[in-house]
Amino acid sequence: MSEHTGHGPHHDGHQGLHHEGTAGHGHGRGGAEPDWDVMAPLLERNAEISGEQYTEAARWIASLPTAPKVRRLLDIGSGPGVISCLLAEVFPEAEVVAVDGTPALLERTRARARRLGLADRVTTLHATLPAGLPDLGEADLIWAGNTLHHMGDQRAALAGFAALLRPGGTVALVEGGLQVRQLPRDLGFGRPGIEARMEAVEAELFEEMRAELPDARREAEDWAALFGAAGLTPQGTRSFLLDLPAPLGDAAREQVIADFTRRRAGLGDHLTAEDNAVLDRLLDPEDPAGLHRRPDTFLLLARTLHLGRRA
Known part of the structure; x- marks a missing residue:
């Protein structure tokens, strides 16, 4: 649930925008650098639309009997910092460190923190992961929103997260859930x-992305077992629903249009001519059956949060 711009199970990035952030490798296919002046506002709006979902997830962590006292929090793959600032509000005694590999997004994080009066508690750290993990410093809570699957050896990366935790600290791992509709x-x-x-098609492209990562290693996505292998005790799993029924408000509708625009550009070579024609019609602002006008467009997805605690 951080601000990803790479491939992901929820087409979070090159084909869509359902998770927001980068972890030092969130560039487009072929290594092309995204236009952050265009991408960043879309990432911010996406996170803002899901604000209640993220807040509910963070409050669940804070409410658990095993919840750590959060003095230092790392938001891994923080993107433009929407979630970093939200986490600072849910954990008011914490220093929140937004960790990302894209300087332009970290600057937007600092600007957002200033606007919200959080500049004294929300700081930024430029890092390329997983190589830079040892330099991030200790934490009581590590929030990794759709970040781990951008690291080739997920088991080793999770062990790297665990090594940063203070006793009683928690890793909050956002992976999986239900695809957007x-x-x-x-x-x-x-x-x-x-x-x-x-x-x-996105699932196939995701597998290609994973296979091309340095040190890529296939893992059964049994997150509780991976926590155990990293020396962490599983603390539970919950899914959080974003359910915006039709008719959509302007911001959500604009986000759906942006999503389909990017997916049309990224998937066009992999779809049939008939499906591409359907997408072109959906994106035509003058077509009564297009996304700009149709009354039955909605936004529904679930994100799943897994918790692991260091003894």
């Missing part, structure tokens, strides 16, 4: 089920 299965034109077909 934004449209009815049958749009009234084209072949029904276009979102499912896009999701299938």
Whole structure:
């Protein structure tokens, strides 16, 4: 649930924008640097739309009997800092360190913290991960929102997180959940089920991304077992729902349009001509059946949070 711009199970990035951030390797396919003047506002809006979801997740951590006293919090892959600032509000005694590999996003984090009166508690740290993990310093809480799957050896990276924890500290790992849905299965034109077909392509591209990472290693996504292997005790798993029914407000509708625009650009070579024609029609602002005008567009997804605690 941080601000990712890379591939991910929720097409978080090159094909969409459902998690916001980078961990030092959130560039486009082929190493192209995104245009952050364009990307960053989209990432910020995406996180802001999900603000209640993130707040509920953070408050769940704070409410647990095993919750640590959070004095220092690392937000790994923090992007433009929307979640970093939210975490600072939920944990009012904590220094929150936004860790990211993109200076332009860290500058936006600092600007947001100043606007919210949090500049004394929200700081930034430029780091390329996982190589830079040992330099991040100790923490009571490590928030890693859809960051771990951008690291080739996830087991080793999780062990690196665990090594930074103070006694009683917690890793909050956002991985998995349910794919986003934004449209009815049958749009009234084209072949029904276009979102499912896009999701299938994104899953293949995600596997390609994973295979190309340095030190890539396949892992069964049993997060409790991986916590145990890292010396952490699993503390529970919960999913948090974002449910914005139709008709959408302006900000959410703009986000859906931005999402489909990026997915059309990233997936076009992998879809049929018929599906591309459907996407072009959906993105036509003059088409009554397009995303700009249709009344049945919604936004529904679930993000899953896994907790592991150091004894």
